[in-house]
Amino acid sequence: MNQITALLQVTLALYFVAGIMFAVRMFSGSRRLSMGAYGVAGLGLLAHTAALMEYGFHRQSMPFTNLFGALSFFAWGMVALYLAVERRCKIVSLGTFVCVMAAAVTACVLMLPRDVSVRLIPALQNKWSTVHIGSAVLSYSGFVLAFGASLGYWLQERMLKTKRINAIQKHLPPLDVLDRFAYRMVTLSFPMLTLGIITGALWAQDAWGSYWSWDPKETWALITWLIYAAYLHVRVMQGWRGKRANRLLLTGFVSVIVTFIGVNALSHGMHKYNW
Amino acid sequence: MHLVVIGLNHKTAPVEIREKLSISNDALSDALASLKSSRLTSECLILSTCNRTEVYAVTESGAHDTAIAGWLARYFHILEEAVSPHLYSYAGHKAAEHLFRVASGVDSMVVGEAQILGQVKSAYAAARQGQFTGTVLNNLFQQAITVGKRARTETEISKGAFSVGSVAVQLAGSIFDNLSRCTALVIGAGKMSELAIAHLVSAGVTDILVANRTHEKAVALANQYCGRAALFDDLASVLESADIVITSTGSSEPIITRKMAAAAHHARRGRPVFFIDMAVPRDIExxxxxxxxxxxxxxDDLQAVVSAHSAGRQVEAARVETIIAEEIVEFLVWFRSLDAVPVITALRDKLEDIRSSEFDKLMTKLPDLSPDQREAVNAAMRSVVNKICHNPMIQIKGYAADQSSSEKLATICEVFGICPNEAEKPAEPGDSEPGQ
Incomplete structure (x- = not known):
């Protein structure tokens, strides 16, 4: 366990440094600096991967079956997704957001109690569990990236509308880059969330004999799903761009947080994470 | 030897005149050949862009600027009276300074734009390829290219948003990712519209629509910048395809109403639009x-951003001027030293003439000398001449780099009784690389 802690500490430090490098890059425009930031973030991701593998090996399950693992995997998903798509989207400034978020989540993870001896309850040992939790958590990572872009959009849009032209405005990405990036992230994450909900239902049928039981987590997952479905619908079919579509994204993020974390803090459904 | 530039640009001539005098790259060598055959110039180069047409020339006697202006009018089939009020001409170091300002982007319509340096380079390449340039223009243009590069790398002149147009372009860059994929609609065909188009083009916008109440003017402006003219009456439908709309008309009523914009916005399925209203009274509701x-x-919105930047502009413009001043000194030292070359050659020739004729006389008087003795006498005479020459030569070269060089050189000629104009001119290897 000490090894995992050490690896996560290294990860945290690397994400933090990469975040600072991305932030400086935003204002300096040095290409070499952004290469360096990718390198450091990539190293962080490697350390993170090693920590997750080590953790999974200790528990002899997928690493994301408790809160410690799920949060960790969530942060890992953000960085991995960002590094995977960044080249295509050319959205360097978001690197700051991603790395700082990932560092913050990793810092929280490090504060959580962890006990490798706790084994999964039998109901959670199921063929669907891996796909269910993995795809759900990964979809949250993608939605958070979309949120990062929509936050940038909101800022940029506000500043342009109110005609406050300053250094921050100048260094934010153009509106259509942010819009496109958020859309891409949602098109990636939405199918994953759908898959998570379906495999969850199948798993519930296997374990408890009912597909859907309006557990708070299920209800909130459905709400989240509906919000992003609405976003995709109005964007593709109605051609909504800009503020209104962006508002849906911001709402969607709140719903994601409630689904992922909030439900567990507030209720005692069967989805409550074990420690 | 005289260096002159004669031409017109966006400050001195309206687009109707400029478009008549613009030359495509393919036609350049024909124009240069015509100028060369007129025997007005020994070296020549033509720089022709959307915003300027300039003839850089080296002439042997006198500036010949009116003669070159006459050639311009004849070559472009335009009345001399129509073009001459728009022409400016600079000679000597003023001509060099002008070129340096052009190359650094200070003289451009869009201050600090990057295109002009490329245009200077290609104009130089074209003239040099046809062997229309010689030592002077080669040296001048290579140094101008250096000035342009220095202005761009050592100052922020090409980065800052220092004018209404560049602020507009910078803001467009906060909305659209790739300006080269944007369609810009410019309404009005006046000076402001032209400036706006120049900014858009220098920012990489390629699809430009121009609409104007007098359609012919829209066509002329569109042609000059490879854009398309749109009918003023079709505005409502054209609006749909435009990502950037710039208006500057003299209309007293708004041209674009909220209703029109809303309809266009709906048809665009909500894609962002950037409206820039440069007109007073306003053209857009x-x-x-x-x-x-x-x-x-x-x-006013744009002006507010500009004034926030204007302190920066003065600093950057001053830094560019410093670079130009440094380079001009370097060029002038070299350029003035050219005047010394004929004097030095003439002086050396004269002394050599004296030496060889005296030597011949001496040899007829002393026919009994052995070949070794003859050679010794010859070497001694040569040595005397060289030693006498040495200091004057250095002084002449020194004078040449000086302000009042011509007077001093004239004195030297008088003292030694030489006339450099009759002497053979220095060799001008057209394709040799002058030292930088």
Whole structure:
């Protein structure tokens, strides 16, 4: 366990440094600096991967079956997704957001109690569990990236509308880059969330004999799903761009947080994470 | 030897005149050949862009600027009276300074734009390829290219948003990712519109639509910048395809109403539009800016951003001027030293003539000398001449780099009784690389 802690500490430090490098890059425009930031973030991701593998090996399950693992995997998903798509989207400034978020989540993870001896309850040992939790958590990572872009959009849009032209405005990405990036992230994450909900239902049928039981987590997952479905619908079919579509994204993020974390803090459904 | 530049640019001539005098790259060598055959110049180069047509020339006697102006009028089939009020001409170091300002982008319509350096380079390449340039223009243009590069790398002149147009382009870059994929609609065909188009082009916008109440003017402006002219009456439908709309007409009523913009916005399925209203009174209803994903800036909004930057502009412009001043000194030292070359040659020739004729006389008087003795006498005479020459030569070269060089050189000629104009001119290897 000490090894995992050490690896996560290294990860945290690397994400933090990469975040600072991305932030400086935003204002300096040095290409070499952004290469360096990718390198450091990539190293962080490697350390993170090693920590997750080590953790999974200790528990002899997928690493994301408790809160410690799920949060960790969530942060890992953000960085991995960002590094995977960044080249295509050319959205360097978001690197700051991603790395700082990932560092913050990793810092929280490090504060959580962890006990490798706790084994999964039998109901959670199921063929669907891996796909269910993995795809759900990964979809949250993608939605958070979309949120990062929509936050940038909101800022940029506000500043342009109110005609406050300053250094921050100048260094934010153009509106259509942010819009496109958020859309891409949602098109990636939405199918994953759908898959998570379906495999969850199948798993519930296997374990408890009912597909859907309006557990708070299920209800909130459905709400989240509906919000992003609405976003995709109005964007593709109605051609909504800009503020209104962006508002849906911001709402969607709140719903994601409630689904992922909030439900567990507030209720005692069967989805409550074990420690 | 005289260096002159004669030409016109966006400050001195309206687009109707400029378009008549613009030459495509393919036609350059024909124009240069015509100028060369007129025997007015020994070296020549033509720089022709959307915003300027300039003839750089080296002439042997006198500036010949009126003669070159005459050639311009004849070559472009335009009345001399029509073109001459728009022409400017600079000679000597003023001509060099002008070129340096052009190359550094200070003289451009869009201050600090990057295109002009490329245009200077290609004009130079074209003239040099046809062997129309010689030592002077080669040296001048290579140094101008250096000045242009220095202005761009050592100062922020090409980065800052120092004018209304460049602020507009910078803001467009905060909305659109790739300006080269944007369609810009410019309404009005006056000076402001032209400036706006110049900014858009220098920012990489390629699809430009121009609409004007007098359609012919729109066509002329569109042609000059490879754009398309749109009918003024079709504005409502044209609006649909435009990502960036710039208006500057003299209309007293708004041209774009909120209703029109909303309809266009709906047809565009909500893609963002950037409206820039440069006109006073305004051409676009203020309500347009309330639409979602529509950004409306008027001239005052842009001006506010510009004045926030203007301190920066003065600093950067001053830094560019410093670079130009440094380079001009370097060029002038070299250029003036050219005047010394004929004097030095003439002096050396004269002394050599004296030496060889005296030597011949001496040899007829002393026929009994052995070949070794003859050679010794010859060497001694040569040595005397060289030693006498040495200091004057250095002084002449020194004078040449000086301000009042011509007077001093004239004195030297008088003292030694030489006339450099009759002497053979220095060799001008057209394709040799002058030292930088």
């Amino acid at each position: 203020p309500g347009v800016g309330e639409l979602d994903n529509v950004f409306l800036y008027n001239i």
